[in-house]
Amino acid sequence: MTVDLTPVASSPVNIAEFDLYLFGKGRHFDLYRVLGAHPDVRDGHAGYRFAVWAPHARAVSVVGDFNQWSPGLHKLYPVAASGVWAGFVPGVPRGALYKFAVRQHGGDMALKADPYAFFAQYRPETACLAWDLDNYSWNDVAWMQARRERGLPIDEAVSIYEVHAGSWRFKTDQYGSFYSYRELAETLLPYVADLGFTHIEFMPLAEHPLDESWGYQTGHYFAPTSRFGQPEDLKFFIDACHNRGVGVILDWVPGHFPKDAWGLGRFDGTGLYEHEDPRQGEHPDWGTYVFNFARHEARNFLLANALYWLKEFHIDGLRIDAVASMLYLDYSRQDGEWVPNEFGGKENIPAIEFLRDLNTVVHEHFPGAAVIAEESTSWPGVSRPVYAGGLGFTFKWNMGWMNDTLSYFAKEPIHRSHHQNNLTFSMLYAFHENFILPLSHDEVTHGKGALLSKMPGDMWRMFANLRLFYAYMWAHPGKKLLFMGGEFGQWREWSSREPLDWALLDFPTHQGIMALVRDLNAFYRRTPAMHVRDNDWTGFEWVDLTDYASSVISFLRKAPDGAQILWVFNFTPVVREKYCVGCRAPGYWRELFNTDAACFGGSNVGNAGGVQARPSALGGWPHYLELTLPPLAALALTPESGPAQAPGPAS
Incomplete structure (x- = not known):
């Protein structure tokens, strides 16, 4: 024609x-x-x-x-x-x-x-x-089919590397010399795969005019940002990730949108996507419009957008930003600044219905794709099924764990004995939701400082504390999320206008942090006891949480087949000789992990590869281990059947 x-x-x-x-x-x-x-x-x-x-x-x-x-x-x-x-x-x-x-x-x-x-x-x-959708031939059939067959990754190892694509690296020293999506496939992807992370989570990639919003004030909901290339270039990146065995999660912002005159706001002169009433339609903290979840067409816009990223870009999960701001009508508002619901309450009923509908549709149409809530309150059942009265999310960020643990580690070790509840309290609710433990970008910006800079003490203690912190995070029930730069101990807090301080990798101490993260990811992924039951009490057991005086805690992670990993944490810089920890299994316990190993930058204090269990009713346990606890360090051990193995160096 x-x-x-x-x-x-x-x-x-x-x-x-x-x-x-x-x-x-x-x-x-x-x-x-x-x-x-x-x-x-x-x-x-x-x-x-x-x-x-x-x-x-x-x-x-x-x-x-x-x-x-x-x-x-x-x-x-x-x-x-x-x-x-x-x-x-x-x-x-x-x-x-x-x-x-x-x-x-x-x-x-x-x-x-x-x-x-x-x-x-x-x-x-x-x-x-003017663009078209059907402009890319995918090569990830095997990945997509396997994802569907496996279903939701509740019992899988999930370790997420959170990335701001515009500041991970620059090609030159000049701001704005961004790596393209295709260049990120050649640089970011192998880097993440080498470190053993299972997923990359991008801060919002939908087009946004203001760099400093980090994408959280979205201008074009269906357009991948042109900062890094064309839409099919992003598809290429995701395709490459899938062929490397790495999933991709995208931050998504359905709660609010900016007031730009060219955007969604007052689109035809009236509030189409947003409420007209500022008490319902404007967000006081962010100066943005709030979506009108009671309007079918506005809800359809968001629902279709979520499905668009999953269907057209093969995204493996959506992390929903600021869910709490959607759930509560009085979020960040004073009396008289909000409108109660039809029952006189503060719950945003249309938004709740939207979230339940979204999660139901996503899980039905895209088996294996995760929907993750950044929800900072005690709303019940966020990650429980809709049919059971929950919101239906796959996972929820554990903000309580994050706040309590950061607060504990910021304290000088001499004071930690008075605050051990900050560590143990999380286990009272650890299995109420399917949790992700987040150390996200929010914790390393706006004057909060980098993770390493939060640690107390001299240089050696700061690095030892950070290694201990990461081990505690990886050992604790829940999936893992770490923001870029944390994997090698960035000193400077994150700025979206500067790349990470890659020159730090010239120093052995920072190389040690990276080696630790790599080994933690490998240990986590290959060890079923570390991830299969991390949403279930049957996968966890306290050994001792009462030794406040020594600031030592110990617990077991357990697999369905009976395999177990004993974790022991020493939160002080004191080497503890002949420290006794109860256990059930007799025989030889091999030391699998030691954050004080020299290869991580530690002092190499350990147990010569393992110890022999001794019979005794210590604290009700039929056996005990007499351990040397390294300073500011974590140990992981597991029982071995048969004769004791020959001692080896601390690992």
Whole structure:
């Protein structure tokens, strides 16, 4: 067929009644293939068909570099009484810049970005690019099939490396010399795989105009940021990750959006995606609009967006930002600044229903894909099934563990005996949810300092404390998340405008931290007792949590087959000789891990490879181990059947 590229007037576009019906009900899972801009050929003319929801607009047209940004030249037409405007514009090439010229309710003309645009201009420009979806051939069939067959990774080792793609590395010393998605596949991916992390979690990659928002004030929900390349380049990166055995998690922000005049806010002159009432529709902390979860079309926008990233980009999980701000109507508001729900309470019922619906749909349509809640309150059942009254998330960030543990480690060891509850309290609720233990970007910025700089003492003690901290984190029930830079002991707190301090890897102490993280990940992944039952009491048992005077605790991690790992932690810089720890199994206990090993930068105090259990009713245990506890260090041991092995060096 001969295609004529000569521009002609726009023409109406029919949208199927069933599509409009599903949209009105808030249940159109592929809505992004109906609304937005899509390549098409009509009557021999190539171009794009456009559709946008603007029910209170007086007129809508498409403007762009193909018509000199002239409102009214390529108008869109109302589709029945749906509030959707649609039309086919011939002569629009792939990559053309465009926006919608919306004659708003009230008469003003506004140039608005397409809410469903698949690609957008590099900041600070905000126009959309006419693009297409089906532009990449995937090579991860084996990964996707295995993910479906395994199902949710509740009993798997999950160790997440959190990344801000714009500041992991720069290609030059100049800010903005970002690595592209494809370059990250050649640099970031092998780095993460070598360290043994199972997943990369990106801070939001949806297009955003302000670098300092880190992506949490999203401008284009369906457009991967152009800072690092084109949408198919991101698909290439994810494809490469899957072929290397690494999953990809994406931070997603459904709670609020910025007030930029070109964006979603007051799209047709009224509050379409947001509440009109500022007590419901504006976030006081962030100066943003809050989504109106009671409106089906707004909920459908978000639901389709979540499914878009999972379906079109093969994302393995979504981490939902600021869930608490969605759950509570009075979040960060004073009396009189919020509107109670229909029952007089503070719960945001439409938002709760949206989250439950989102999690149900994701788990049904994308088996094995995780949905993770950053939820900082004591809301019950966040990661429990919807049918059991929960919110239906796969995992929840354990913010209580994070705060208590950081508080404990910031204290001088001489004072820790008075605060041991900060360590042990988490076990009272460790299995109420499917937890992830997060040491995220929020803990190393805004004046909080880097993890290493939070540790007390001289240089040696700071590094020893950090190694001990990581061992305690990896040993504790729950999946793991570590923000970039933490894996080698970054001194300086994170700034989004500077790369990590890679020169630190020239120093043995920082190399030791990296070696520790690598070995912890390997130990965690290959040892079922460390991860199979980390959401279940049957996988954990205290040995001794009462030795406050020595600041020593010990516990078991247990596998379904009976295998067990004994962890012993010494939170003081004192070497403790002949320290007795109860155990059940007789025979030889091999030392599997020692954070004081010389290869990690420690003093190499240990137990010569292991110890022989002795019979005694120590604390009710039938046997005990007489150990040498290294200073500010953790030990992991496991029983071996048969004769004692020959001693070896501390590992």
